[in-house]
Amino acid sequence: MSERKKILVTGGAGYIGSHTVVELYNSGFEPIILDDFRNSEEFIIDRIQKIINNEVILYKGACQDADLLQMIFEAHEISGVIHFAAYKAVGESVKDPLMYYENNIGSLLSILRCLEVYKVKNFVFSSSCSVYGDHPKLGNGITEEASDLKPQSPYANTKLIGEQIITDWKVNQPDTNVCLLRYFNPVGAHESARIGELPLGVPNNLLPFITQTAAGIREELTIFGNDYNTEDGTCIRDYIHVVDLAKAHVKSLEWLLAKNGVIDVFNVGTGKGSSVLEIVTKFEELTKVSLNWSFGPRRTGDVPVVFADNKKVKEYLKWTPEYTVDNAIVHAWEWQKSLE
Numbered sequence: 001m002s003e004r005k006k007i008l009v010t011g012g013a014g015y016i017g018s019h020t021v022v023e024l025y026n027s028g029f030e031p032i033i034l035d036d037f038r039n040s041e042e043f044i045i046d047r048i049q050k051i052i053n054n055e056v057i058l059y060k061g062a063c064q065d066a067d068l069l070q071m072i073f074e075a076h077e078i079s080g081v082i083h084f085a086a087y088k089a090v091g092e093s094v095k096d097p098l099m100y101y102e103n104n105i106g107s108l109l110s111i112l113r114c115l116e117v118y119k120v121k122n123f124v125f126s127s128s129c130s131v132y133g134d135h136p137k138l139g140n141g142i143t144e145e146a147s148d149l150k151p152q153s154p155y156a157n158t159k160l161i162g163e164q165i166i167t168d169w170k171v172n173q174p175d176t177n178v179c180l181l182r183y184f185n186p187v188g189a190h191e192s193a194r195i196g197e198l199p200l201g202v203p204n205n206l207l208p209f210i211t212q213t214a215a216g217i218r219e220e221l222t223i224f225g226n227d228y229n230t231e232d233g234t235c236i237r238d239y240i241h242v243v244d245l246a247k248a249h250v251k252s253l254e255w256l257l258a259k260n261g262v263i264d265v266f267n268v269g270t271g272k273g274s275s276v277l278e279i280v281t282k283f284e285e286l287t288k289v290s291l292n293w294s295f296g297p298r299r300t301g302d303v304p305v306v307f308a309d310n311k312k313v314k315e316y317l318k319w320t321p322e323y324t325v326d327n328a329i330v331h332a333w334e335w336q337k338s339l340e
């Protein structure tokens, strides 16, 4: 019989989910994936199995499928849940906010209900630095204590509301342990190049747009704005390697498993910013591929500088990023090339 603690990972075939499943397995857990592949690919499951050299338990379905959830929670003694499954495109959320509220909040509610019914004590929620909106402290390394948060999109709102729902729910769940993880900008791919980011359609995010342009899928990268008040005029973000982010989830679970009733929120970022121009230049240097790019107008809603104060996550969870932005760029490119 397996000694491994079972962890349900909703959205476990997705970008951050798949890397987290691998790190959970490598750290002695038994991940159970729940995913309906609406925004991920089934072949990723095979790839995960190749990396861990073992089979992974998979349930194909949605978080709002009450019968399926009942079956999973009755079939397994689940020690914890990591809840990734959610829509995440800011622009799409502006066009169809109800779809975002319905899915992101609806899924969360049905998962929380299961935790309650099946007395599962440990929960990690996938949140985002977008909950900070355009907070004036973003440019100085924002801490979790920042107040007066005004998310700038329905997507970001679903994350802040999600945190608030969990906080309200926790009041009457004294023995339950919760980590709310606010991710900065996840980038890169697994070192094996077997799993990575699979954007649907035209990528919104910088690094997938760069790698697709380099691969000839996109004609040209536009750098959105070079007149910001930063050293080179382009925006600064805190890019965190997806494997480091995945490891933060494992550290969260390990921390929670030793607790008896806690809820806490953590920024998961490197604490260092890189400008868009730095990323583009590094990409060309590291891969020796020249990129077709030009400066264009600013993108609506972009904040000039965003980076995390990550002291809390380092101190509490004993987590620290191991990969550099250079590693992430190289791994993202290896992954892109593997797709051709």
Ligand code: UDP
Residues within 6 Å of the ligand: 185, 204, 205, 206, 207, 209, 221, 222, 223, 224, 225, 235, 236, 237, 276, 299, 302
């Ligand atoms: N960006 C860009 N061109 C692109 C995509 C992104 O110049 O095609 C810039 C964007 O304006 C921002 C940074 O890259 O300054 C990171 O954007 P991304 O969408 O990846 O993440 P965000 O921080 O907006 O969530």
